[in-house]
Amino acid sequence: MEDSVYTEQMIASIRKVEATRPKRLEEAKRGYRFDKLSLKDSQELLEKFHPDYITEQKRTLRVGPSKGEILNIEVVNIFEGHSRIFKQYDEFLRRIKSPDYVTDVLIIGGGGAATSAALMAYKNGAKVILATKLRTGDANTMMAQGGIQAAVTPVDSPAIHYLDVIGGGHFKNEPELVEALVNDAPFAIAWLEKLGVMFDRNPDNTMMVLHGGGTSRMRMHSCLDYSGAGIMRVLRDEVKNHPEEIDLLEFSPAVELILNDRGECIGAIVFNMETEEYHVIHAKATVMATGGFGRLHIQDFPTTNHHGATGDGLTMGYRAGIPIRYLGAVQYHPTGAAFPEQIVGLLITEKVRGSGADVVNVDGEKFVFPLEPRDVEAAAIIREATPCENGGKGKGMATSTMYGVWLDSPLIDLLDGEGTIAKKLPAMVRMVNRFGIDMTKDPILVYPTLHYQNGGLVISANGSTILPGLFAGGEISGGVHGTNRLMGNSLLDVVVYGRRSGTSAAIYAKEKFIDWGKPTIQHVFEYEQEIAQFEDIPEDRITPVLLPDYTPEHVKKKQLTTSYSGNLW
Amino acid sequence: MANNDISDNSNVVQSNEVLVTEQTTSKPTTVPIFIMGKRYHVPSTLTILKALEYAGYRLLRGVGCRAGFCGACATVYKTPDSYKLKVGLACQTVVEPEMWVTELPFFPAVKKTYDIEKIPATAEAVMAIYPEIARCVACNSCTRVCPQDLEVMDIIQETLHGNLKKAAELSFDCVMCGLCASRCPAEIVHYNIAILVRRLYNRHLVPNSLELAVRVEELAENKYQNEVDRLKVLDEEQLRKIYSVRPREGSPGVELKTNRIDWDDEIMKGNVK
Structure with a gap:
């Protein structure tokens, strides 16, 4: 290890990990990995160490339909922000009457939920416009690695899947939403199979399935560790097979919804970020599928999320009166990379643990069952790595900026034969290799990273919201996962609720849409009036955020642009 | 070369100050790189993507997942040691001193349309x-x-x-x-x-999964709806009990013979608290 990127202290610690490996291997072969925590112990651990329970990082939301909710400060700020169109309100009021585009169904977003919705809306006879902020497929779906759950084996059933989902979600889940999720799951896999997704298979061509955190049956379907990419590339390809019926508007995020005088959603204002033009789209039905908010860097955590995950749809939907549910519950993926610096926060898929890797501390000792539900697993790692003086166990491995614990990946090859890691986890091997780590020989240093928005806009099982004409699905919605989503249920969520919301929107456009009525953006005006009560809301806090700003201070100090307020994007 | 150098000395000093406050333990060195021909000094440990942002570029094209999965940040560059064009993903490639670098924001690639159902796999x-x-x-x-x-x-x-x-x-x-x-x-x-x-x-x-087809058929006949319906009406305490005792496939001593939930009648009757 002379050429290793690991420091001397890390190498010394790795020696200890290697020393305990034979015993752990022997235990793993017997099926024992560590004792699982009881529900009571889990709850205690969460309350002490999970970031959701740090009250100083949260505050009460003061405006909108769910005011009074206690959320992370970064999330409150997107709701307590000014509309991008308010300064030219009268001009926009005039503009929304003459649309640049008219369609049956408008899909806002470009990931797994949006493309699934687009395909189902098209299948149900609708003309579709899909407007998205970056390229079609630039979304968290593309980055999902581990897999997608569906109860298909003879020892599994949707009911057992239901039980796992609701237990993982701390029994807070909406029963109707979970029911739809688990019942649709096999249909979702069959749909993807038919579209030509390259799932991992057993020799008899049945789907290969694995455990994930919190599952009681092996039901994790995968495409190696490119599961999301395997699905997203196919959905994107299929959406692009119908250019006449599905019109793609890329680099054109929606910035506000348009309602009519009857209070129905009739489309959105989109912003062409390259030409800085605003376009008006009239749609008989609209699907909001903009995903989550990882790029808000809640509590300053690094994130696994893609560049555009800034909670835009939450902002627009909330402003238009849709309440939120469980948005205070944020998922920190237990194993984000903690070293080297270039990959800090990037996802080390749960499939690494699912395939047999242990989580061990600086002394090479196990301290948690490696497949606890994600929030419990993350809290256990935080407790182990936090220095004693801060209330933790002080068993973390220090880097120059943080602490981590070891994910003992070499154990996988010892369990299942040399070459297993390379074969099953090519994306992981490639990623850490690029930064000097051979995960087949050495463990990877990990620490929890901001991963998923557990809650979101309130929807019903067919993807509808309380706003007629507006549907939503995927990470933007709240309720299906309770306060903690299990691995493999978000890819499932985007496909199931993408399909449901797309179908519902097409049916609404065909059967329930009356007429355009008088287009308004009155909801924006009223929301601004509510905001105006609070003097501490800065004038330049413009939301939706659209993109994160990573411009460093030394550059910002010299950017003396005064012609606009707030971030231009 | 001097004409390309848009960063004056004060800028370099400031850059280091920023980094020192962010990472108190070590002071990273900076290296010069040429972004589309313009010289900037950036910390030597950054990826190309983060170096662009560090220099003040706000990216719209050429940035996507930031983790090597989406292909948005294809990048070409040259280094002084070779005439050869080098490539990488900006989010997955660390800067090199004196590199000349640009991202490929878009490539005009033809994508044909087809009906996957109707084309033979040949x-x-x-x-x-x-x-x-x-x-x-x-x-x-x-x-x-x-x-x-x-x-x-x-x-x-x-x-x-x-x-x-x-x-x-x-x-x-x-x-x-x-x-x-x-x-x-x-x-x-x-x-x-x-x-x-x-x-x-x-x-x-690839032959379709028979197991999956069977399950889809079962669901079309609502085979498992009864159990889902029973779960939906349980209160939290009942759910917790059933959840806690559910056997986990593959754990020591667990032999699964059925895909039915092990209903405890006492729980269902509400006698167990």
Whole structure:
């Protein structure tokens, strides 16, 4: 290890990990990995160490339909922000009457939920416009690695899947939403199979399935560790097979919804970020599928999320009166990379643990069952790595900026034969290799990273919201996962609720849409009036955020642009 | 060279100050790089993507997942030690001193439309859709620029030889960044052909999962609805009890004989608290 990127202290610690490996291997072969925590112990651990329970990082939301909710400060700020169109309100009021585009169904977003919705809306006879902020497929779906759950084996059933989902979600889940999720799951896999997704298979061509955190049956379907990419590339390809019926508007995020005088959603204002033009789209039905908010860097955590995950749809939907549910519950993926610096926060898929890797501390000792539900697993790692003086166990491995614990990946090859890691986890091997780590020989240093928005806009099982004409699905919605989503249920969520919301929107456009009525953006005006009560809301806090700003201070100090307020994007 | 240098000394000092406050333990060195020909000093540990942002570029094109999965940040660069063009994903490549670098914001690649149900999974079918594939001269330019280190030329050659399975497997890790197509003298768009091949192979040559088909049929007949309905009406305490005792497949001593939930009548009657 002379050429290793690991420091001397890390190498010394790795020696200890290697020393305990034979015993752990022997235990793993017997099926024992560590004792699982009881529900009571889990709850205690969460309350002490999970970031959701740090009250100083949260505050009460003061405006909108769910005011009074206690959320992370970064999330409150997107709701307590000014509309991008308010300064030219009268001009926009005039503009929304003459649309640049008219369609049956408008899909806002470009990931797994949006493309699934687009395909189902098209299948149900609708003309579709899909407007998205970056390229079609630039979304968290593309980055999902581990897999997608569906109860298909003879020892599994949707009911057992239901039980796992609701237990993982701390029994807070909406029963109707979970029911739809688990019942649709096999249909979702069959749909993807038919579209030509390259799932991992057993020799008899049945789907290969694995455990994930919190599952009681092996039901994790995968495409190696490119599961999301395997699905997203196919959905994107299929959406692009119908250019006449599905019109793609890329680099054109929606910035506000348009309602009519009857209070129905009739489309959105989109912003062409390259030409800085605003376009008006009239749609008989609209699907909001903009995903989550990882790029808000809640509590300053690094994130696994893609560049555009800034909670835009939450902002627009909330402003238009849709309440939120469980948005205070944020998922920190237990194993984000903690070293080297270039990959800090990037996802080390749960499939690494699912395939047999242990989580061990600086002394090479196990301290948690490696497949606890994600929030419990993350809290256990935080407790182990936090220095004693801060209330933790002080068993973390220090880097120059943080602490981590070891994910003992070499154990996988010892369990299942040399070459297993390379074969099953090519994306992981490639990623850490690029930064000097051979995960087949050495463990990877990990620490929890901001991963998923557990809650979101309130929807019903067919993807509808309380706003007629507006549907939503995927990470933007709240309720299906309770306060903690299990691995493999978000890819499932985007496909199931993408399909449901797309179908519902097409049916609404065909059967329930009356007429355009008088287009308004009155909801924006009223929301601004509510905001105006609070003097501490800065004038330049413009939301939706659209993109994160990573411009460093030394550059910002010299950017003396005064012609606009707030971030231009 | 001096004309390209837009960063004055004060800028460099400030850069270091910022870093020192952010990372108190070590003071990283900066290196000069040329972003589209303009010189900037950036910390030597940054990826190209973060170096662009550090220099003050606000990215819209050329940035996506930031983790090596989406192919948005295909990048070409040269370093002083070689005349050769180098490639990488900006989010996955660390800067090198004196590198000349630019991202490829977009590549005008033809994507044909097709009905995957109706095309046979054959080389002829692929050639009918993308006839330029036959122009491959096996120069291997595509393979040399693949940031995923895929055998891109072999994907094309295997496809031409009708071995769609092999082509699908070889292209499995493709992030569709466009670099291969940008270098191809035959104007082939490898990644669009590869996704077509993968879809055809999986749709038509891999037999559907019988197990999955059976489950879908069972669900169409509402076979498990009864149990889901029972779960839906349980209160939290009842759910907790059932959840806590559910057996986990593969754990020591667990032998599963059924996919039915082990209903405890006492719980259902509400006698257990």
